[in-house]
Amino acid sequence: MRTALKLVLAIGTVVVLVIGGFTAYIAWSFANASISTVGEVEFARPLAIPPLAKSTVDAAGVRTFDLAMQAGATDLGRGEPTPTWGFNGAFLGPTLRATRGEQVKVNITNGIDETSTVHWHGMHLPAGMDGGPHQPIAPGANWSPQWTIDQPAASLWYHPHPHGETAKHVYRGLAGMFILDDANEVALPKTYGVDDFPIMVQDKAFDGSKLDDRAGLFQSTGILGDTVLVNGTPGPFLDVTSERVRLRVVNGSNARVYRFHFDDNRPYAVVASDGGLLPAPVETNELLLSPGERAEIVVDVRPGERTVLQSTPPTGDSNRFTGASDRLDILELRGAQTLTASPVVPATLAPAPDLADDTVGATRNVSLGGSNTNFGKMDLERVDIVSTLDTTETWNVTNADGQVHNFHIHDVQFQVIRYAGGPPPAVLAGWKDTILIPQGETVELRMRFTDFADASSPYMFHCHLLRHEDQGLMGQFVVARPGEKVGAIDVPDHDGDDHAAAEVSTGHAH
Numbered sequence: 001m002r003t004a005l006k007l008v009l010a011i012g013t014v015v016v017l018v019i020g021g022f023t024a025y026i027a028w029s030f031a032n033a034s035i036s037t038v039g040e041v042e043f044a045r046p047l048a049i050p051p052l053a054k055s056t057v058d059a060a061g062v063r064t065f066d067l068a069m070q071a072g073a074t075d076l077g078r079g080e081p082t083p084t085w086g087f088n089g090a091f092l093g094p095t096l097r098a099t100r101g102e103q104v105k106v107n108i109t110n111g112i113d114e115t116s117t118v119h120w121h122g123m124h125l126p127a128g129m130d131g132g133p134h135q136p137i138a139p140g141a142n143w144s145p146q147w148t149i150d151q152p153a154a155s156l157w158y159h160p161h162p163h164g165e166t167a168k169h170v171y172r173g174l175a176g177m178f179i180l181d182d183a184n185e186v187a188l189p190k191t192y193g194v195d196d197f198p199i200m201v202q203d204k205a206f207d208g209s210k211l212d213d214r215a216g217l218f219q220s221t222g223i224l225g226d227t228v229l230v231n232g233t234p235g236p237f238l239d240v241t242s243e244r245v246r247l248r249v250v251n252g253s254n255a256r257v258y259r260f261h262f263d264d265n266r267p268y269a270v271v272a273s274d275g276g277l278l279p280a281p282v283e284t285n286e287l288l289l290s291p292g293e294r295a296e297i298v299v300d301v302r303p304g305e306r307t308v309l310q311s312t313p314p315t316g317d318s319n320r321f322t323g324a325s326d327r328l329d330i331l332e333l334r335g336a337q338t339l340t341a342s343p344v345v346p347a348t349l350a351p352a353p354d355l356a357d358d359t360v361g362a363t364r365n366v367s368l369g370g371s372n373t374n375f376g377k378m379d380l381e382r383v384d385i386v387s388t389l390d391t392t393e394t395w396n397v398t399n400a401d402g403q404v405h406n407f408h409i410h411d412v413q414f415q416v417i418r419y420a421g422g423p424p425p426a427v428l429a430g431w432k433d434t435i436l437i438p439q440g441e442t443v444e445l446r447m448r449f450t451d452f453a454d455a456s457s458p459y460m461f462h463c464h465l466l467r468h469e470d471q472g473l474m475g476q477f478v479v480a481r482p483g484e485k486v487g488a489i490d491v492p493d494h495d496g497d498d499h500a501a502a503e504v505s506t507g508h509a510h
């Protein structure tokens with residue numbers, strides 16, 4: 001009897017300890033779930049401006065860049081250097097810049113010890129040059145994609161896209177901007193690093209001086225950090241020397257949705273979205289950007305003043321584990337005593353997207369839920385959608401569960417026809433390649449597949465919350481010529497190339 005009693009007591013103690021520990025962990029998780037850094041960031045470091053990447057132009061007119069992926073260590077304000085990855089440096093990468101009509105080539109070398117890729121987010125280009133999971137670059141190997149720039153001026157970006165490992169590679173620091181120019185002369189601030197700035201916003205969590213990419217138990221969207229880096233600078237300030245500055249804001253974060261506004265609530269002009277200039281500037285004092293999205297904003301600054309770019313909780317979502325209740329100080333703008341004159345933002349900027357009245361060749365339904373789409377989990381061998389060259393399609397994309405999801409598609413820029421049951425807000429009136437979808441809502445997108453058909457080389461569509469993407473919330477589509485059959489998809493692996501016959505999914509929910 002005594003032994004039995006002891007056993008019961010022992011089991012009881014263990015149960016109490018486990019339950020207590022678990023309760024304590026949950027309580028701790030809740031207590032730590034909301035972050036506020038407002039008023040706590042020192043803004044002691046000048047904002048780093050990524051250099052413009054050098055390039056050479058050969059006799060045939062091809063502009064060639066070199067990008068070397070490498071490991072290094074970076075001062076991220078942790079007392080000692082943080083191990084990081086970067087392009088042509090220890091963290092992040094240079095800004096590539098090219099003009100519509102130019103042929104570009106990028107010589108990439110992989111100097112890190114993992115297979116990676118480099119994807120040109122927002123770029124219209126052949127699938128084989130896209131840098132998705134089908135174009136892996138092994139450690140020590142090179143890859144030299146080449147294509148012709150043929151899309152409006154825009155703020156694009158580049159980042160790795162290795163199968164299942166994108167979150168880690170981006171988090172370690174592999175990302176940079178790719179700015180496109182065109183012949184549309186618009187009176188906006190346009191001198192790089194003077195009145196026109198790249199603003200790559202990324203939140204990081206640290207474990208001592210190391211980047212901590214372990215998401216907490218309830219952080220279903222992935223890692224959220226309490227340190228916001230802009231172009232890799234913690235606590236950055238920017239000395240403004242002109243009456244207006246153009247900020248090309250990239251949400252380069254793994255999981256965080258920002259609602260950008262200034263501490264004094266000043267209005268600013270949103271002049272561009274992912275795919276280029278908006279038809280007209282939109283005056284606002286707040287702007288939502290989810291991971292992968294970009295916006296260009298023009299901000300008025302008065303002599304001698306200071307104002308802080310912040311993120312406040314996005315309205316309509318109170319889930320503290322997705323960062324929706326966080327308040328963050330991001331970047332301080334400091335007006336010089338005398339400011340050079342800047343142009344007034346023009347009332348019209350660029351032609352509006354024109355797909356609303358197009359004949360629609362096919363309508364696709366894509367739903368995002370948990371860690372897969374309605375086609376199933378991402379499968380490198382399965383083609384989910386076969387689109388036809390030179391046709392316009394409607395994609396109805398639904399956020400089917402209670403999580404935060406957005407939607408990104410490669411190769412094309414889309415026009416938003418309907419957003420969550422209504423007409424799109426003015427900031428979504430231009431070309432987009434990534435869009436936040438509120439929980440339970442559907443967005444109606446229209447896009448046209450042009451120029452590049454390759455029935456055996458897929459493009460991706462996916463949620464750009466990188467943990468979801470890695471878990472399988474991604475699908476593949478090919479662009480085929482009319483009547484063309486989908487070819488065998490060349491499926492890479494880390495040891496070499498496997499050739500597998502493509503399986504074309506029926507497109508019905510599994």
Ligand code: C2O
Pocket residue numbers: 119121159161292408410460462464
């Ligand atoms: Cu920015 Cu498929 O990625």
Ligand code: CU
Pocket residue numbers: 368403404405406463464465468469473
């Ligand atoms: Cu998602």
